[in-house]
Amino acid sequence: MYEGDVASVLITEQQISDKIQELAKQVAADHPARDGGSDLLLVGVLKGAVMFMTDMARALPVPVQLEFMAVSSYGSSTSSSGVVRILKDLDRDIAGKNVVIIEDIVDSGLTLSWLLKNLASRRPASLEVCALLRKPDAVKVDVPVKYIGFDIPNEFVVGYGLDYAERYRDLPYIGTLDPKVYSS
Ligand code: XMP
Numbered sequence: 001m002y003e004g005d006v007a008s009v010l011i012t013e014q015q016i017s018d019k020i021q022e023l024a025k026q027v028a029a030d031h032p033a034r035d036g037g038s039d040l041l042l043v044g045v046l047k048g049a050v051m052f053m054t055d056m057a058r059a060l061p062v063p064v065q066l067e068f069m070a071v072s073s074y075g076s077s078t079s080s081s082g083v084v085r086i087l088k089d090l091d092r093d094i095a096g097k098n099v100v101i102i103e104d105i106v107d108s109g110l111t112l113s114w115l116l117k118n119l120a121s122r123r124p125a126s127l128e129v130c131a132l133l134r135k136p137d138a139v140k141v142d143v144p145v146k147y148i149g150f151d152i153p154n155e156f157v158v159g160y161g162l163d164y165a166e167r168y169r170d171l172p173y174i175g176t177l178d179p180k181v182y183s184s
């Protein structure tokens with residue numbers, strides 16, 4: 001599949017799956033299932049976090065509920081401006097809930113920073129971020145990400161939910177693309 005388009009595999013399917021087990025343990029340790037307590041609420045950011053969200057939900061040993069949000073940042077397709085627009089909002093009120101945002105990647109941090117402020121204003125009982133990837137060299141605003149999968153170089157990556165022009169989300173690993181893909 002996508003033969004010749006992928007330049008390198010940065011994180012394998014096995015590494016992703018091992019990391020998700022680790023992250024799930026960390027999240028569960030901080031959010032033990034409580035008698036009569038409310039379930040943990042995962043808020044997945046569409047579309048990039050879809051694979052990560054469904055794998056995390058199944059790896060977590062505590063009951064979780066799933067909500068999705070879709071946002072778009074104004075700016076070019078490969079860099080964000082920090083001005084964010086809600087394309088799809090949550091279906092439910094999150095007041096009083098223990099919320100973990102599930103995000104694919106923290107690049108400049110601008111999108112997440114905006115999202116955190118937006119969700120915090122809805123008064124959840126707790127609000128944390130779990131991101132699969134982070135590009136430390138691209139960070140423009142410091143965002144408190146409690147759970148982080150992998151720090152990666154400042155390169156555009158695809159796969160496992162991440163796309164280039166809506167393609168490659170279905171790759172089971174994280175990789176970089178051959179420059180010819182961008183020029184064609
Ligand atoms: P910021 O810069 O606001 O960006 O942290 C976060 C959003 O930008 C997208 N993004 C990427 N998408 N490969 C992608 O497919 C990348 O390397 C990449 N870097 C940033 C992504 O939607 C993320 O939520």
Ligand code: MG
Pocket residue numbers: 045046047048049104105
């Ligand atoms: Mg995203």
